[in-house]
Amino acid sequence: MTDSILTLKDVSVTFGSLRAVNSVNLNVSAGQRRAIIGPNGAGKTTLFNAIAGVVPISSGTIQFNNTDMTRFSTSKRASLGIARTFQITNLFPRLTVEENIQLAVRGLSAHKFSMLGSGQPLAQEQESIELALVNSQLISKRSIETKTLSYGEQRQLEMAMALVQNPKLLLLDEPAAGLSPAERVNMADVINALPRDLTLILIEHDMDLALGLVDYVTCLHFGGVLTEGTPAQIRVDSQVEEVYLGKPRHA
Numbered sequence: 001m002t003d004s005i006l007t008l009k010d011v012s013v014t015f016g017s018l019r020a021v022n023s024v025n026l027n028v029s030a031g032q033r034r035a036i037i038g039p040n041g042a043g044k045t046t047l048f049n050a051i052a053g054v055v056p057i058s059s060g061t062i063q064f065n066n067t068d069m070t071r072f073s074t075s076k077r078a079s080l081g082i083a084r085t086f087q088i089t090n091l092f093p094r095l096t097v098e099e100n101i102q103l104a105v106r107g108l109s110a111h112k113f114s115m116l117g118s119g120q121p122l123a124q125e126q127e128s129i130e131l132a133l134v135n136s137q138l139i140s141k142r143s144i145e146t147k148t149l150s151y152g153e154q155r156q157l158e159m160a161m162a163l164v165q166n167p168k169l170l171l172l173d174e175p176a177a178g179l180s181p182a183e184r185v186n187m188a189d190v191i192n193a194l195p196r197d198l199t200l201i202l203i204e205h206d207m208d209l210a211l212g213l214v215d216y217v218t219c220l221h222f223g224g225v226l227t228e229g230t231p232a233q234i235r236v237d238s239q240v241e242e243v244y245l246g247k248p249r250h251a
C-alpha cells in the first residue's frame with residue numbers, strides 16, 4: 001500500500017505508428033495538485049484519456065487507490081472517483097446552469113429523473129449539486145441560461161459538472177484556455193479554492209498560471225516524461241525552457 005492515489009507504470013498509447021504517450025511513469029499522492037505541461041501534441045490530453053479510460057493503452061498499468069484499473073471501463077473509473085473536464089466546451093446553451101449540472105448527475109445515477117418533467121433529483125443528488133455550485137463559484141448564476149454566461153463562467157460550469165460526481169481525482173484539461181486575462185485570474189482563484197482533499201491534475205499552457213496552482217509539475221515531450229519537479233525547479237529547468245522556446249537557454 002502507498003499513499004499514492006494514482007500510479008501509472010510504463011503507460012503507452014499508440015495511434016497507428018504514433019506513440020502519443022510513451023512509457024509514462026506517474027505517481028500522484030492523495031491531495032496533491034499536479035500540473036502536466038508540455039508543447040502542443042506532447043500527449044497531455046491523450047494521457048488524460050488513458051487515465052479516464054477513453055482510449056485503450058497499448059502497454060503498462062494504471063492503479064487508482066491501490067486498485068489496478070487498467071482494464072476498467074470509463075464509467076467504472078468514474079464511479080471509483082475520477083472526473084474530468086474537457087479542452088473544448090460542451091454544454092447545453094438553452095438550459096440553466098443548474099439544469100446542466102442536473103444532467104451531469106443524471107448521467108451518473110441509476111435513479112433517472114426527467115429534466116423537464118415531474119421528476120426531481122434525490123435529496124443526496126441535490127446536496128451534491130449545491131456543493132458543486134458552491135465549489136465552482138456559480139451559486140449566484142444557478143438559474144441563468146447557460147448561453148448568457150461569460151466564457152469563463154462556462155468553464156466554471158464544466159468544472160461544476162465534474163465536481164457533482166464527488167470525485168477523488170479531478171482532471172482539468174486547459175481550464176483557462178481561451179479566457180481573457182481577468183477571467184484567467186478568476187479561474188485560478190476558483191481552482192485554488194477547491195477542497196484541499198481533492199486530488200487535482202491540471203493541464204495548462206499558461207506556465208505562470210499552472211505553476212502558481214500546483215505542488216508538483218510533470219513536463220511531457222513527444223509522449224514521454226521530459227522532467228518532473230516543484231514549480232521552483234521547473235521555472236529554472238533548461239530542458240523545459242528549451243522545449244517551450246525551441247532553443248537552448250544559452251544559445
Ligand SMILES: Nc1ncnc2c1ncn2[C@@H]1O[C@H](COP(=O)(O)OP(=O)(O)OP(=O)(O)O)[C@@H](O)[C@H]1O
Nearest residue numbers: 015018020038039040041042043044045046047087
Ligand atoms: N484519436 C487520435 N487518433 C490519432 N492521433 C491522435 C488522436 N488523439 C491524439 N492524437 C495525436 O497524438 C498526439 C498527442 O496529442 P494530444 O492531444 O494528447 O496532445 P496535447 O499535449 O494535449 O496537445 P495540445 O497542447 O495541443 O492540446 C498528437 O500528435 C495528436 O495528433
Ligand SMILES: [Mg+2]
Nearest residue numbers: 044045046087
Ligand atoms: Mg490537449
